[in-house]
Amino acid sequence: MTSEGRAPADSYTEMVQVVLPNDANPMGFVLGGHVMHQIDIVGAIAAHRHTRCPMVTAAVDGLQFLHPILVGDLMIVTARVTGAFRTSVEVEVEVFSERILTGERQLTSVAYLTFVTLEQDGARATVPPLTADTDEDRQRLAAAEARRAIRLRDRRRGP
Numbered sequence: 704m705t706s707e708g709r710a711p712a713d714s715y716t717e718m719v720q721v722v723l724p725n726d727a728n729p730m731g732f733v734l735g736g737h738v739m740h741q742i743d744i745v746g747a748i749a750a751h752r753h754t755r756c757p758m759v760t761a762a763v764d765g766l767q768f769l770h771p772i773l774v775g776d777l778m779i780v781t782a783r784v785t786g787a788f789r790t791s792v793e794v795e796v797e798v799f800s801e802r803i804l805t806g807e808r809q810l811t812s813v814a815y816l817t818f819v820t821l822e823q824d825g826a827r828a829t830v831p832p833l834t835a836d837t838d839e840d841r842q843r844l845a846a847a848e849a850r851r852a853i854r855l856r857d858r859r860r861g862p
């Protein structure tokens with residue numbers, strides 16, 4: 704594994720899809736489970752782009768659905784690595800709805816996922832450091848470190 708740093712932009716990933724009736728409830732709202740699936744997939748792509756190493760999802764912090772995404776809307780899922788630790792990374796995933804005819808966008812969910820390296824033989828690889836060259840990147844990194852401290856404290860307490 705390279706020890707060369709990677710920037711948040713190196714892992715940035717965006718997925719756009721149109722919400723179809725099969726992915727919605729009878730009220731025409733996209734299913735929460737569908738959104739969670741896309742969050743996991745797009746988050747995993749960002750994690751792998753940062754590490755280029757096999758990884759598994761270890762944790763998803765509290766997830767809220769702030770506004771419905773309706774059938775016919777675009778669902779946009781973006782992800783970037785916000786923290787790189789020893790063998791794990793934190794990925795921030797944001798979900799937006801976009802009205803296809805007006806372009807109106809709303810943030811509908813924010814999720815923080817932790818991915819851990821796991822080779823076929825069970826070994827762990829160390830992850831490349833995350834570079835933070837702008838004030839915004841430095842703030843994101845500090846926030847990721849604060850969230851990790853809470854996560855590890857809660858993990859020690861158990862479920």
Ligand SMILES: CC(C)(COP(=O)(O)OP(=O)(O)OC[C@H]1O[C@@H](n2cnc3c(N)ncnc32)[C@H](O)[C@@H]1OP(=O)(O)O)[C@@H](O)C(=O)NCCC(=O)NCCS
Pocket residue numbers: 758759760761762788789790791792817819821854855858
């Ligand atoms: C995730 C998993 C590999 C962790 O294994 P473990 O032996 O408990 O992990 P360790 O104590 O060695 O910690 C390894 C890293 O994971 C992190 N980690 C483990 N569990 C975590 C959790 N619940 N939340 C946040 N970080 C976690 C640790 O902080 C450590 O990171 P660091 O090296 O950057 O400090 C293991 O629990 C597992 O395989 N879970 C199932 C994963 C899965 O099936 N996911 C869905 C499909 S991808």
